[in-house]
Amino acid sequence: MVGCASLLVASLYFVFATATPAASSTDDVQTAAATVVPIDNTTYFKYETVQLTDDCLSALDSSTAALFQFDDTDVTDISANLTRRTSSSCRIFPTDKSWPSDFIWNTLDWVLGNNALIKTVPLASPCYYGMYYNQAKCAALTSNWTNSYLHMTDPTSMMSPVYQGLTCEVTTDPTQNCTLGAFPFYAINVSNVAQIQLGINFARTMGLRLVIKNTGHDFSGKSGGAGALSIWTHNLKDVKYFPKYTSQGCGYDGPAFKLGAGVQAFEIYKEAHDRGLVVVCGEGQTVGVMGGYIQGGGHSPLSSIYGMAADHVLSLEVVTADGRFVTADFDQNTDLFWALRGGGGSTFGVVTSVTVKAYPDMAVTASTFSFTVGGNNGTITSDNFWTGVRNYMDYFPSLSAQGIYAYWFIINTSTGPMFLMQPFWAPGKSLADTNALLAPWFAQLNALNITFTPKTVHYDSFYPAWLASFPLEAVSKTHVATGSRLFPKENWSTTSKLDATFNAIKTSSQAGLTIIAFIIDPNLKNGGYPDNAVNPAWRNTYAHVLQSVNWAAGASAAVQLETRHNFTFGHMQRWRDVSPGAGSYLGESDILEPNFQQSFYGTSYPRLLSIKKALDPKNVFFAQTAVGSEDWQVVTANGLPSGNGKLCRI
Incomplete structure (x- = not known):
């Protein structure tokens, strides 16, 4: 569980509006944010033991706590301003008067720790005149622009630029404009569960659009959204091997891997190979297999033998729309478990890890x-x-x-x-x-x-x-x-x-x-x-x-x-x-x-929609063509289908 000292310091910072503390104070806060209290659960990765709790929030003054409360918490003194944000017909946009001030964004950054909050700078910015212009960097980007390995390591780059709005691609004309378009305004470089919880709670409370990016390898641009706060899970790379994993819920007793949400196909295939095993994953090298791929079903070079990748999920760790961290498997949170195995990513929660079956290697x-x-x-x-x-x-x-x-x-x-x-x-x-x-x-x-x-x-x-x-x-x-x-x-x-x-x-x-x-x-x-x-x-x-x-x-x-x-x-x-x-x-x-x-x-859709409404009644999670998305629309200036516009209720 996350140490509460960082939240307490942030509260004082919020209340007294002090200047940025000296470097030593910053280091203290970041160290406190990474403090771990042991949890009696050997199935968690270390980053999953760093959690936001009610005890941490109770240490804050009411104004600060209101920014980060769980949705199932009874808070009677949340300001009317925050209440109006959550009931607005549109998600708050950077041009709106109610857009969070720099002071509030700094508070989020402070609480997250580890410099996790990243203000978006489009990957192609070196190709445009301005503070990031660099002709040599632009040339290098241009020569490698269609390589997915380039985009997957950027906090906000999307591999489907049509749905970003084509507002900042590599170019030979540096006089053109480079704007964010559907790139999120900020991204949280996630290194623990508490940061995901803080990000979800903050976005819900402030009425922000929230998106999730793993690698950005999505044909429909689900990992982007104009004016959004993004949860970037790419660096959750932990792997744990179970020579004998028993799941009474499905009758499985055999080898398995627990994989962080950021693990990609080229990584898990190699890990399995080194142990004489194989897992059911995709054909694309850079796909984030434990993210939207497996949550959307996931077809595989092994599908004609073993079915879809989602068929081999044994358990998931998830942060849900209320900010709570839960396990979903055959015995607990079973509706969520059913939905996450094929019902689509960016819809029901932020998955932090997945446990999957493994099979003997084959020629x-x-x-x-x-x-x-x-x-x-x-x-x-x-x-x-x-x-x-x-x-x-x-x-x-x-x-x-x-x-x-x-x-x-x-x-x-x-x-x-x-x-x-x-x-x-x-x-x-x-x-x-x-x-x-x-x-x-x-x-x-x-x-x-x-x-x-x-x-x-x-x-x-x-x-x-x-x-x-x-x-x-x-x-x-x-x-x-x-x-x-x-x-x-x-x-x-x-x-x-x-x-x-x-x-x-x-x-x-x-x-x-x-x-x-x-x-x-x-x-x-x-x-x-x-x-x-x-x-x-x-x-x-x-x-x-x-x-x-x-x-x-x-x-x-x-x-x-x-x-x-x-x-x-x-x-x-x-x-x-x-x-x-x-x-x-x-x-x-x-x-x-x-x-x-x-x-x-x-x-499956009627049941999926029922689960969506039960688990996410405030529509914290949205992606185009995802379950429940028919109640919302992205209003673009040119009428083209993309994430480059304000997200509003229909």
């Missing part, structure tokens, strides 16, 4: 190859190309039954569409097994005069295979919108239905859109799947398919709006028409998806 064979219209010295025709793709789709049921996870693309090139497999992922399969699985389709391709030389490699272990096979995804795309569809198994029941599915995808490609897709069947063949909030559409699919539309860089808002409208109600509607009642993956989705409640959450 993997991976194959990469491509073919393009106009290839083979111009002999691959468009008709043969599309016949070859259509033949491929026939094999989705049989391949997924073998545990295959195929990551494939249809990309438009100067000579025509290119089919790219990167990779065909065969966990537990030998080289001979994998070649045998691909042989029937390859024979059909050869008969169509489509020849190529696949690179097929066998690995003795999962981690080196994953590291070598999956490309580092480019991020920070400034003129792209994406949507997805989980095409149902019913679409493979007849030739006519599969033809309609194929034609819907082909039409999008011929219209210039990029196709990114997966063979995947997360139905947990080994014993069924647990009762959780994962979109039921995941249990009834052979293919998760995305399409992306581009517009010209620098296009006007009117052009972007028209392009997006045509995408959502044209190209995406075509896919919905051939898959009625199916769904989409909320983590790789169209932010304008109509009836997102059904598409992203399916039949």
